[in-house]
Amino acid sequence: VWGSLWPTLFPYGIGMFEDRIHRTQGLGLRHINLKSHVKHYLSLTDQRFQKHTSFMFVMMNIIQRRTSSYQCRLAFKRSWFPKVTSALDKINTLGLSELISKLKKDPHVKPDNECETAAFELLRYVQYVSNDISGSTAEVHAMWEEIRSVIRSRGLPQLYVTINPADFHNPIAQVLAGRDINLDEFFDKVEGNTEAFIRARTFAENPVVAARFFKLIIDAFTGILLGHDRPDKVGIFGKVDSYYGVVE
Incomplete structure (x- = not known):
């Protein structure tokens, strides 16, 4: 996939990110996480990755999306646990899909059934925690706490x-x-x-x-x-x- 995105950067089809094919051929290659791999390419002497018009921006977008998907969690206060569990029991996949469709058409839509009401209520109690995402609100709050600690x-x-x-x-x-x-x-x-x-x-x-x-x-x-x-x-x-x- 990566070679198809940038054939000029990977002309021989090797050195691509997350290359499972070559790692399984007994060549002694080891896995390198995506962020470290990108950082390595952006520090090469020939600068072809640095000067590419889309490489760094596309990879930054992919890394941020992965981080937001894999390293985030939902958090709420212990005292709100009964309300959260009650709201979760009333939510189903079909109701959420319909609510998402309504929100795309009208961001100020009001709930009109039990599932949608529970979904809106859940948003009041649950927080989206994403400390590892660079530039996120959670990261800013974490820095505030560090400054207060100092x-x-x-x-x-x-x-x-x-x-x-x-x-x-x-x-x-x-x-x-x-x-x-x-x-x-x-x-x-x-x-x-x-x-x-x-x-x-x-x-x-x-x-x-x-x-x-x-x-x-x-x-x-x-x-x-x-x-x-x-x-x-x-x-x-x-x-x-x-x-x-x-x-x-």
């Missing part, structure tokens, strides 16, 4: 910092994207009036570079400036007891 154990933060790396104007980012630039020369190979266009095109062709550059800058800030990676743990603000960061 404040309770370490006290209020003494410093708030917002970091916005200028990747578009940074020669390091251009080197990561594959441009041949001498970083020891401040204005090496600046193309005059077309330089801004070249930089923009470079990032548009390879968005993975922007993510790699962002991580590089953040790691340098926490590891060197804050001193997290130093042996004595002392940075420009002294010895940092703890820090917490999120990406917008």
Whole structure:
């Protein structure tokens, strides 16, 4: 299936994701989960996966859908257990299918039978928990709890910092994207009036570079400036007891 999606990326039909055929032929191949496999391809030197126009977006969509399907659960308070079980007993597959059809036509539809009433009542008590889905509301709530835990154990933060790396104007980012630039020369190979266009095109062709550059800058800030990676743990603000960061 993967080879049919991107024949130019897998021209020989090998190296595809979840390849059960080659793993069962006694070649000593081992299973690699989909997320790790995609991450590996996006870090290759030749950058053909990074520069593909649809590969990373399609795979991101598939990974998020799998995560939402396999790693989510329903949760409710213990005191609501009798109400939840009572509502579940009144719900059936046929009634849910009819309710879904009605909701597609009118999102503000009101229940008109016992099954639909029970389904709406169930939504009041049951929460959809999805902590492992990146960017989900559950992940945001989990980060709130982590921040509260840090404040309770370490006290209020003494410093708030917002970091916005200028990747578009940074020669390091251009080197990561594959441009041949001498970083020891401040204005090496600046193309005059077309330089801004070249930089923009470079990032548009390879968005993975922007993510790699962002991580590089953040790691340098926490590891060197804050001193997290130093042996004595002392940075420009002294010895940092703890820090917490999120990406917008």
